[in-house]
Amino acid sequence: MAENILNTIHSPRDLRRLDESELLQLSQELRKFIINIVATKEGHLGASLGVVELTIALHYVFDTPQDLLIWDVGHQAYGHKILTGRREIFETNRQLHGLSGFPKREESQYDAFGTGHSSTSISAALGMAIASKLQGELEKQHIAVIGDASIASGMAFEGLNHAGVTNANLLVILNDNAIGIDPSVGALKEYLTRAKIGHKPANDNIIEALNFNYFGPVDGHDLPGLISILKKLQQIKGPKFLHVITKKGKGLKKAEEDQIKYHAPGKFEPETGELLPKNQEGLPSKYQDVFGLTLVELAEKNEKIIGITPAMPTGSSLKYMMEAFPERAFDVGIAEQHAVTLAAGMATQGFSVYCAIYSTFLQRAYDQLIHDVALQDLPVIFCLDRAGLVGEDGPTHHGVFDIAYARCIPNLMIAAPRNETELRNLLYTVQEELEHPIMIRYPRGRGVLKEWKLPFEKIAIGKAEKLKNGDQIAVLSIGNMAENASEAIQKLKNPGAVAHYDMRFVKPLDLDMLKHIFSEFDQIVTIEDGVARGGFGSLVLETASELGYSGKISILGVPDTFISQGSVSQLQEIAKIDVEAIRQKLESML
Numbered sequence: 001m002a003e004n005i006l007n008t009i010h011s012p013r014d015l016r017r018l019d020e021s022e023l024l025q026l027s028q029e030l031r032k033f034i035i036n037i038v039a040t041k042e043g044h045l046g047a048s049l050g051v052v053e054l055t056i057a058l059h060y061v062f063d064t065p066q067d068l069l070i071w072d073v074g075h076q077a078y079g080h081k082i083l084t085g086r087r088e089i090f091e092t093n094r095q096l097h098g099l100s101g102f103p104k105r106e107e108s109q110y111d112a113f114g115t116g117h118s119s120t121s122i123s124a125a126l127g128m129a130i131a132s133k134l135q136g137e138l139e140k141q142h143i144a145v146i147g148d149a150s151i152a153s154g155m156a157f158e159g160l161n162h163a164g165v166t167n168a169n170l171l172v173i174l175n176d177n178a179i180g181i182d183p184s185v186g187a188l189k190e191y192l193t194r195a196k197i198g199h200k201p202a203n204d205n206i207i208e209a210l211n212f213n214y215f216g217p218v219d220g221h222d223l224p225g226l227i228s229i230l231k232k233l234q235q236i237k238g239p240k241f242l243h244v245i246t247k248k249g250k251g252l253k254k255a256e257e258d259q260i261k262y263h264a265p266g267k268f269e270p271e272t273g274e275l276l277p278k279n280q281e282g283l284p285s286k287y288q289d290v291f292g293l294t295l296v297e298l299a300e301k302n303e304k305i306i307g308i309t310p311a312m313p314t315g316s317s318l319k320y321m322m323e324a325f326p327e328r329a330f331d332v333g334i335a336e337q338h339a340v341t342l343a344a345g346m347a348t349q350g351f352s353v354y355c356a357i358y359s360t361f362l363q364r365a366y367d368q369l370i371h372d373v374a375l376q377d378l379p380v381i382f383c384l385d386r387a388g389l390v391g392e393d394g395p396t397h398h399g400v401f402d403i404a405y406a407r408c409i410p411n412l413m414i415a416a417p418r419n420e421t422e423l424r425n426l427l428y429t430v431q432e433e434l435e436h437p438i439m440i441r442y443p444r445g446r447g448v449l450k451e452w453k454l455p456f457e458k459i460a461i462g463k464a465e466k467l468k469n470g471d472q473i474a475v476l477s478i479g480n481m482a483e484n485a486s487e488a489i490q491k492l493k494n495p496g497a498v499a500h501y502d503m504r505f506v507k508p509l510d511l512d513m514l515k516h517i518f519s520e521f522d523q524i525v526t527i528e529d530g531v532a533r534g535g536f537g538s539l540v541l542e543t544a545s546e547l548g549y550s551g552k553i554s555i556l557g558v559p560d561t562f563i564s565q566g567s568v569s570q571l572q573e574i575a576k577i578d579v580e581a582i583r584q585k586l587e588s589m590l
């Protein structure tokens, strides 16, 4: 038997020549390869470890890339990428100019569909299956692998509902490990649990009720068994559903034991799984913790406060309120649309509802934001974490569109605190007498302050703040860009030439302050961690036009292109919103 089989696999064709014992050896080598690389290069770990056998079985049985394979969310597709010709460059995963952390059509013919946001795989695979049928390709297979948390999302049900009335050649594989990033929630989770422990009454099969041919549940780590059932399914036409039971983090004891942490653990010791300690001494707090801990403080005194998260208790830090006030803090699963309208319903009854949702994931609930919240002017508080460039997750996850997509919605206010204390005071201010819905955006990661937990102070809604005097140029920053702007101004040959205003609110914009700025300066630079097209700077430009301002306005923001993955500092440099780019821009104007 070859010393190392994985090194001989350059495409699934090489894999299909292996015998059973070689396939079993390959699964061990692949698992070890994933552990070793993620241990140093970081990334998503648990999900990929959980589908090592399934990945090998799928590429062994099906004729990929002719047969189309879609990985829902795609964070579990490291094995898929390694077996489809990207092993040698996999160490560039999630890095600038490297591989995407998710399947990406332009990256490989084996990546049938780009993913990153959950619950799209069934719709995409069904679309491909119907297209194949229309083109007479009746033998082609279309496979969607979707997790137990992702299949509970509305969009997945929409796909299942449609598929059930087509005789499309579709195989939906439910990868059921009973966990999302945090434990899965909801009635479907309980149904699947019953199915797994054999308590499911024969007639209580939701999937068969949707006209799918249901198979399972089967052991997702039994490679020969998986190959056997997939070969059987390959011969059956029409919509089929295979329920596979796996363990997230399989093969690394620590990852199996702490599946939340090892979803994306950071660097660790590959042999033991021990996390490598990060020296966090004296570092600023993460914005998410400022949100989570402040909300607990407020909820202790205000019984009308409710918290909601769509499947991100740990990522948003709503977990603190879920622990402290479980009756007033809800993880609704991967259900952003439901989360927003649930919040709206609660707001009609006089509750102060803090909906904690990543900027990029709120995109999924855009109609609910307009139709259910803003149109009815319901005072929901959207705590928009991961606003701006987020780094290694790349274009599917950058929260760069929210200012542009929200500022055109009447009634909806938009705030962007420049630091942790400002965020804390905003959260405190909006808990009472909030007349309109508000979106409070803040970035992924750590803030800028050594100490943020100061006594609460009310924030004047819609009021900007002058941070620095200057006599030639006015810099108008929003949110976390205040830090980059301040640093850039200090590096100028003549810092005194540049004034700096933290506008704090996109809507309502501080018109009094803006009129004052228009009257004092004939050069203005706006800076935002968001798209320049239609963002904060565009609003200033529109307002300048309405007010007849004749000065020059320069907008610094994310350009009209998708920004790839990389470190936040690398990406801010690409977007020209980093300190050096701001400095150069200002220097060129002086």
Ligand SMILES: Cc1ncc(C[n+]2csc(CCOP(=O)(O)OP(=O)(O)O)c2C)c(N)n1
Pocket: 047, 050, 073, 075, 076, 116, 117, 118, 146, 147, 148, 149, 150, 151, 175, 177, 179, 180, 181, 248, 310, 311, 312, 334, 361, 364
């Ligand atoms: C629309 C959307 N909301 C939230 C997320 C964040 N997210 C990434 S993976 C994940 C959990 C997925 O769980 P599951 O589908 O069970 O897959 P597993 O990780 O267990 O393999 C979540 C909530 C996302 N990617 N997309």
Ligand SMILES: CC(=O)[C@@H](O)[C@H](O)COP(=O)(O)O
Pocket: 044, 073, 075, 116, 181, 264, 315, 386, 390, 393, 444
């Ligand atoms: C795959 C996915 O969508 C999540 O795991 C996401 O990567 C979490 O992002 P944070 O790491 O910013 O919480």
Ligand SMILES: [Mg+2]
Pocket: 147, 148, 149, 175, 176, 177, 178, 179, 180
């Ligand atoms: Mg799962």
